[in-house]
Structures are given as structure tokens and as C-alpha cells.
Amino acid sequence: MPQTVTASLIKIITVLHEPDGYIDLILYNPSIAKNAGPGQFVMMKAAPVNDPILPRPFDIVDTFPREGTFRLLIKINGRGTALMNSLKPGDDVFITGPLGKPITDFSFSSCAVLFRGCGAAAVLMFIREAKKRGITVYGIASAASSDKLVCKSEISALCDEYLVATDDGSLGLQALGTEVLKNIVEGEGVDRIYSCGGGPFYLPYLMEVQDRLPVYLFLESYMGCGVGHCHGCAVPKKSRPGDPVQYTLVCQEGPLYKLDEVEDPCQIYQ
Amino acid sequence: MPDLSVTFAGITFKNPVVPASGTWEPLDAPDTGLAMSELGAVVNKTIFKEPRAGNPPPRIWETASGMLNAIGIPSAGADDFIKKKLPKIRKHADKVIVSIAGYTADEFAWLAKKIEQTGMADMIELNLSCPNIESHTSWSTDPALLAQAIVAVKKAVKLPVIAKLSPNVTDIAEMCLVSESSGADALTLVNTFRGMAIDIKVKKPALGNIFGGLSGPAIKPLALYAVYTAYERVKIPIIGMGGIASWQDALEFILAGATLVGIGMYTFVNPLCMRHVISGLSNYCSEQNIEKLSDCIGKAHPAT
Numbered sequence: 001m002p003q004t005v006t007a008s009l010i011k012i013i014t015v016l017h018e019p020d021g022y023i024d025l026i027l028y029n030p031s032i033a034k035n036a037g038p039g040q041f042v043m044m045k046a047a048p049v050n051d052p053i054l055p056r057p058f059d060i061v062d063t064f065p066r067e068g069t070f071r072l073l074i075k076i077n078g079r080g081t082a083l084m085n086s087l088k089p090g091d092d093v094f095i096t097g098p099l100g101k102p103i104t105d106f107s108f109s110s111c112a113v114l115f116r117g118c119g120a121a122a123v124l125m126f127i128r129e130a131k132k133r134g135i136t137v138y139g140i141a142s143a144a145s146s147d148k149l150v151c152k153s154e155i156s157a158l159c160d161e162y163l164v165a166t167d168d169g170s171l172g173l174q175a176l177g178t179e180v181l182k183n184i185v186e187g188e189g190v191d192r193i194y195s196c197g198g199g200p201f202y203l204p205y206l207m208e209v210q211d212r213l214p215v216y217l218f219l220e221s222y223m224g225c226g227v228g229h230c231h232g233c234a235v236p237k238k239s240r241p242g243d244p245v246q247y248t249l250v251c252q253e254g255p256l257y258k259l260d261e262v263e264d265p266c267q268i269y270q
Numbered sequence: 271m272p273d274l275s276v277t278f279a280g281i282t283f284k285n286p287v288v289p290a291s292g293t294w295e296p297l298d299a300p301d302t303g304l305a306m307s308e309l310g311a312v313v314n315k316t317i318f319k320e321p322r323a324g325n326p327p328p329r330i331w332e333t334a335s336g337m338l339n340a341i342g343i344p345s346a347g348a349d350d351f352i353k354k355k356l357p358k359i360r361k362h363a364d365k366v367i368v369s370i371a372g373y374t375a376d377e378f379a380w381l382a383k384k385i386e387q388t389g390m391a392d393m394i395e396l397n398l399s400c401p402n403i404e405s406h407t408s409w410s411t412d413p414a415l416l417a418q419a420i421v422a423v424k425k426a427v428k429l430p431v432i433a434k435l436s437p438n439v440t441d442i443a444e445m446c447l448v449s450e451s452s453g454a455d456a457l458t459l460v461n462t463f464r465g466m467a468i469d470i471k472v473k474k475p476a477l478g479n480i481f482g483g484l485s486g487p488a489i490k491p492l493a494l495y496a497v498y499t500a501y502e503r504v505k506i507p508i509i510g511m512g513g514i515a516s517w518q519d520a521l522e523f524i525l526a527g528a529t530l531v532g533i534g535m536y537t538f539v540n541p542l543c544m545r546h547v548i549s550g551l552s553n554y555c556s557e558q559n560i561e562k563l564s565d566c567i568g569k570a571h572p573a574t
Contacts, residue, residue, distance in 0.1 A: 007302040007541045045539065050335040050487045050515065053539060096302060096541055224330045224337060225538035228299030231292075231341045232330035245323055247344065252299070 005099065005227070006031045009092040013069055019150060022118070023074040023084055029095065030068035036060045037102025038126040039218070039256050042072070043226035045094040046084045056080045057223045057251075059122040060098060061151065073121040073150060099226050100255050103129070108191040110136035112184050113159075114177050117143055119197025120151040122218045122255070126194065127158050136160050138184050142177030142198060146170040178205035185209060192216065194256075206259055215259040221250040228252045236263040272555030273562045274548070276310070278507050278529045279430040279455040281392055283310035284364055286524065286563065287548050290511050290534030291316050291369040291397060291434070292343065294544070296362075297355055302541040309544055310530060311365035314355065316397040318371055319381055321347035326478035331467045336486030336513070337535055338465055340479030343371070343400055348381055352388055360390040367432065371397040375418045379426040386427040394429050396420065396454075399436035399461035401483040410436040410445055410461075417452040424453035432509065434458035437489075442496045443503040450504045458509040458532065459496045463489055485535040487513045494526050501527025501568055515543070517550025524563070525570035 006029055016024035032042065043055035061071040074081055087093065103126055111130065115123050120141065130137050139159035143149045144167045156162035164172025165180045173180055177198060182205060184190060193209065195202055196218035206215050224230035233254075234247035238261055248254070248262070274285040292315040296306050306312045324344030331338045345351065348370075359366055368391040372378035378396060385391050398409035398419060409415050410433070423431050433449040435442060437460040446457055462483025467476040475481075493512020500508060510528025513535070514520050520531040536543045555563055 005300045005302045052332060053335055053486055054332050054337060055539060094540065099300065222328050222330055224339070224535075225541070227302060227538075227541055229293055229295050229541070230330060230339070230538050231324060231344055232328075232339065234324060234327055234329055234341075234344075236326065245326075247324055247327075 004031060004035055005097060007096040008094070010095045012087055012089055012091045012093060014089055015087055019147060021076055022150060023076065023087065025072045025074065025087070026069050027072065027093070027095065028069050030065075032060070032095070032097055033063045033065045033068050033070045036063050036070060036098035037104070038129045039103040039122070040098040040100045041226070041255065042095050042097030042099060043223070044072070046080075046087060048094075049083075052080045052083070054080070054224055055094065055096065055226065057099075057226050061121045061124050062128070062154075063125070073118060075118040096226060099251055101253060103256055106130060106133045106135060108135065110138075110190045111192040111194055112138040112140060112181055112190045113194045114140045114142065114181050114198075114202065115196040116177060116198030116202070117148060118150055119218065120149075120155060122196045123194065124151050124155055127155060131158050136190075138163065138188075138190060140165065140177050140180045140184070142166070142180075144168065176201055178202050181205065182209075185213070194218070210259050217257055217259055217262070218255050219250050219257055219262070220255070223251055226251045237261060238263050272552055272560060273564075274552060274555070276529050276564045276567070278509075279393065279432070281365065281430065283530060285310045285548050285551070286528075286530045287520065287544050287551075288367065288509065288530055288532050289313050289537065289544065290532040291395060292341070293534040293537050297358055304542055304545055306359065306362040307364055308548065309364070311367045311392070312359050312363035313367045313395065313532075314351065314359065314369055315345060316343050316369040316371045316400065317345045317348050317351045317381070318343070318373075319348050319377055321345060321350070328476060328478050331476040331482070333465075333467060333484065333486075334488060336484050336488030337538070338467055338477060338482035338484050339462070340477045340482035342479065348384060352384065356388060356390050365392045366390060367393045367395050369395040369397050369434070371400065372419075375422040378419045379422040382423045382429075382431070383426040386429050391429060393432055393456075394423070394427065395432040395434050395458060396423060397434050397461075399434055401436065401438065401462055401464045401481070411439050413445065413448045416445060416448050420449055420452035420454050430455040432456040432458050434461055436461050437492060437496055437512075438464050443499045446500040446504045450506050454506060456507045456509065457500065457504070458511065459500055460493045460512050463492065485513065487515050489513045490519060494522055497523055497528050498526040498570070501571065514547070515539070517547045517554060520547045520551060521554065521566065524566050525568070527568040527571065529564075529567055
């Protein structure tokens with residue numbers, strides 16, 4: 001696999017603690033800034049401790065090749081990410097990346113991109129690339145409440161239309177993101193749907209609509225190494241009844257999959 | 271430059287650091303900068319005769335200073351390995367240890383022979399101890415079965431044979447003695463410790479396979495004990511592994527009696543770990559005026 005992957009200590013340039021519950025980092029590494037593509041991620045270990053021991057995967061939100069920097073958005077939701085709360089500019093973190101398969105298929109003219117919570121971090125580079133190629137992008141941001149919307153200004157500035165659905169109605173429509181998506185599919189119409197996050201809530205509609213147009217998912221999985229050595233992030237591929245089950249490694253072949261390529265995404269798509 | 275080379279079952283390795291089978295896949299994973307040629311030897315992920323898909327997810331679960339895994343040894347099978355992977359490993363690696371497994375003693379012997387016939391392996395490691403395949407640990411938890419597999423392989427091949435054993439027994443040194451008397455040329459100690467975790471969010475076992483194997487720094491004292499006690503009982507050399515995260519850890523295993531040391535789970539934490547262990551051992555020898563690292567093997571044992 002001819003891909004340049006950096007594995008080294010990398011310096012943090014800036015740290016923002018916003019929105020609440022997130023850490024927004026800019027890190028310096030010209031190679032990652034130059035080579036990372038949409039859909040790719042890095043593995044990050046914030047401190048040289050053995051508990052927690054494994055590095056964690058984070059989507060590359062954006063790259064700034066001229067400055068030699070890239071951006072990560074970390075949602076604090078466990079022991080590993082809680083440790084990252086004390087990171088400050090000048091600190092070194094161990095990073096391996098860019099990892100995963102960069103998205104290169106932009107052979108369509110319009111798409112709807114549905115994302116929930118920090119799923120926004122995974123889709124921002126993809127939307128930027130799609131817009132560079134003149135693709136019409138409907139961005140549909142969904143969250144529990146308006147203060148949980150991330151990358152709002154960046155994504156809304158890029159999209160042709162930026163629509164919001166919140167569970168509590170504090171912004172946009174008080175509805176599931178898929179209801180907004182349905183309006184677009186049945187109204188203006190799009191060539192493709194891309195979805196990240198919100199699995200159990202989104203899947204019923206996505207499963208239904210995939211008969212009419214291609215649906216793509218940004219998948220998540222438990223990862224040990226993120227590189228392909230541990231085989232920990234396997235998800236079952238769609239197989240015909242009676243055929244032996246085959247697995248795909250999200251770290252190597254993902255994170256983007258067509259919905260009908262993977263088996264039982266309800267269980268694995270969280 | 272201190273001499274890091276070691277002689278193991280009649281073969282000289284330029285340094286003692288090897289990957290634990292199944293934890294470093296230089297041909298499949300993107301290049302993170304570590305070359306096969308830097309290592310004492312390259313060890314492949316265990317192959318069976320036929321392809322294996324592996325276990326259902328979740329396959330890994332982080333624990334205190336360690337990780338449970340129930341990967342289930344996915345591979346494309348022996349033919350694919352011999353045709354597509356082994357020639358590339360042979361081309362780039364200094365020494366090649368081929369890890370194999372079978373469901374019967376005959377299958378072990380058949381596969382060992384097939385590997386030997388390629389002329390591309392320096393040694394064969396018998397994975398007699400993966401905890402994540404139904405009934406598989408019985409090879410190295412039942413002395414009669416252990417002897418049966420090793421004897422069958424030794425009859426089939428001339429290459430040196432390493433028995434990789436499970437720590438999930440009352441007295442691993444006993445199993446080491448059985449391996450030695452059955453003709454094994456060397457031992458790998460240890461495979462993972464059987465364990466499990468419960469995901470309290472869903473009140474179910476965390477791993478898709480329910481049970482898994484524990485590795486990482488959490489098991490290092492247990493693995494070191496196995497190597498130390500085995501060294502006192504057997505004459506055949508040992509690849510020591512289990513939780514090695516640094517050159518200091520590797521040195522402990524060497525002092526306990528390991529000739530080669532395996533790095534496994536820590537490659538997941540830092541893909542360059544093996545390089546750091548090699549350079550760390552070299553620096554240690556320089557600072558301590560140790561000309562040959564091999565002089566350290568077993569030095570923690572009382573002088574006889």
C-alpha cells in the first residue's frame with residue numbers, strides 16, 4: 001500500500017475548548033497537512049501512559065498545507081479523551097496518520113450530507129472537496145440541541161444549503177435529520193446521500209431510500225492500531241445467504257462504505 | 271557499536287527483536303517507516319491450510335494497561351501466503367519465521383512441509399496456543415496433544431521448529447519440558463492470557479467472541495515468570511514475549527532467559543516500538559560497556 005504515513009510526536013499549536021465538551025486542536029506536521037485527504041483520520045495518544053493504553057482515532061477535520069498544520073476536533077466522552085482535556089499549545093502528542101482510504105469518487109453532481117454531533121468533523125473535508133468540484137451540496141446538521149452543533153460556521157459557509165434539525169427544536173426543525181433529508185430527496189432531489197453519525201435513528205430511512213439512490217456511510221469501529229496490524233476494527237461485509245461471512249477493516253478500506261456493502265449496519269453503525 | 275546478534279536454535283539473528291505473530295503486517299498495512307530488514311526476523315500472522323475470516327466484532331477491548339483481543343486469525347490461507355506474501359517477506363527480511371497452525375497434527379505436519387519446500391523460511395513457529403479458536407488451546411494445555419503435534423511436524427521437516435505455548439496452564443515449565451522431549455528446537459513464551467470484559471452499557475460480554483486473550487503491559491510480570499521458570503527447566507532457547515513496551519522490558523526478558531524477544535500489542539500503541547527497543551538495547555550496551563548483548567541472556571538467574 002504506497003501511502004506516506006507519519007508516526008511521530010507532533011506539536012500542538014492551538015487549543016480551543018469549544019463548543020462545550022469538545023477540544024478543537026491545530027497541530028503542526030507538514031506531511032500530514034499535505035497528504036491527508038477527505039475521509040482520513042489519525043490515531044492520537046496524548047500522553048505516554050499505559051492506562052489508557054491505546055491511541056484513539058480522530059477524523060482530520062481540515063488541513064492547511066501552506067501553514068503545515070491540520071485540525072482535529074475531539075469529543076470528550078471517555079477516559080482517553082478526558083486525558084486530552086489538559087492539552088495545551090506546545091505539548092507533543094503521538095500521532096500516526098493520515099490513515100484510512102481518502103475519498104476520491106466525486107463523479108456525481110449533487111449530494112445530501114447528513115451528520116449528527118461530531119460526525120460534522122468527518123464530513124467537512126469531504127464537503128470542501130465536493131464544492132471545489134462544483135458539486136451541489138445540501139448539508140443537514142442534526143444534534144440534540146443547537147449548542148451541540150459543531151463546525152457550524154465552516155460547513156454552512158461551504159454548503160449550497162445548510163439545514164438544521166434539533167431534537168429539542170432549539171434551532172431549525174424539531175425533527176430527526178432524516179426528515180429533513182427526506183424533504184430534499186423528494187423535493188429538489190440529489191444523486192447521492194452521505195451520512196455520518198446518528199446510526200440507530202437514521203438507518204430506517206437510509207435503508208428504505210437506498211433502493212432509489214446510492215447511500216454512503218462514514219463508519220466507526222473500535223480500533224486498536226488504526227493501521228491494519230491488529231484487525232480489531234473488522235465489520236462484516238454483505239454476503240448472500242449461505243455464503244461464508246467476510247470482514248472489511250474500517251481502518252484500511254473505510255471509513256466510507258456504500259450502505260449495501262456492509263452487513264447489519266444497525267449493530268455496528270453507532 | 272555493541273554486538274546485538276544472538277544465536278537461536280543454530281541460526282544467527284542480527285538483533286533479538288521480532289514481532290509477535292499477528293501483530294505486525296508490513297505487507298498489508300500502510301508503511302509507517304519501519305522496515306522488515308531492521309528486525310531480527312519477520313514473523314507472519316499465523317496461517318492455516320484454508321482461509322479464515324476471523325471472529326465477529328467487537329474484536330478488541332481496552333483494559334487496564336492492556337487489551338483483550340478475539341481476532342480469530344483471519345488469513346487468506348496457505349496457498350495465498352506462499353504465493354503472494356512469503357516471497358516478499360523473504361526478499362526484505364533478514365530472517366523469516368513462518369507461523370503456522372492446524373486443526374489436526376497431520377495438518378500441522380502437512381503445512382510445515384509445504385512451508386519448508388518453498389525454501390523461503392528459516393524457522394517454523396507452531397501456534398499451539400491461540401485462545402480465540404474453538405478447542406485450539408488444547409494443543410498446548412494437553413501434554414499428549416502437544417507432543418503429538420510437535421512429533422508430527424518434526425518428522426515432516428528439517429527446519430528448526432518453535433513451539434508457541436499458552437500460559438493458560440498450571441505449570442508452563444511442564445509443557446516446555448514436553449515440547450523439548452517431543453523434539454521442539456525452541457519455545458515461544460507466551461501467547462495471550464484468556465480473559466473477558468463486560469460492557470456495562472449493554473450488560474453483555476464486550477467481545478463478539480465472549481472470551482479473548484489479554485496482552486499488553488498488564489501481563490508482563492506473568493509472562494516474565496513463565497520465561498524465567500522455563501529457562502531453569504529446559505535447554506532449548508526461548509523467544510520471550512508478553513507486554514514488552516520498551517527496551518527495559520525487553521532486557522528483563524533477556525535477563526530472565528529469553529534469546530529473542532517479541533513485541534506484540536505495543537506495536538498498536540506505537541508502530542515504531544520495535545525500532546525503539548532495538549536502539550534502546552544498543553544504547554544500553556554502549557553505556558554499560560557490554561560488547562555482546564547475548565552475554566546478558568539468563569543473567570538474572572543465580573550463577574551455577
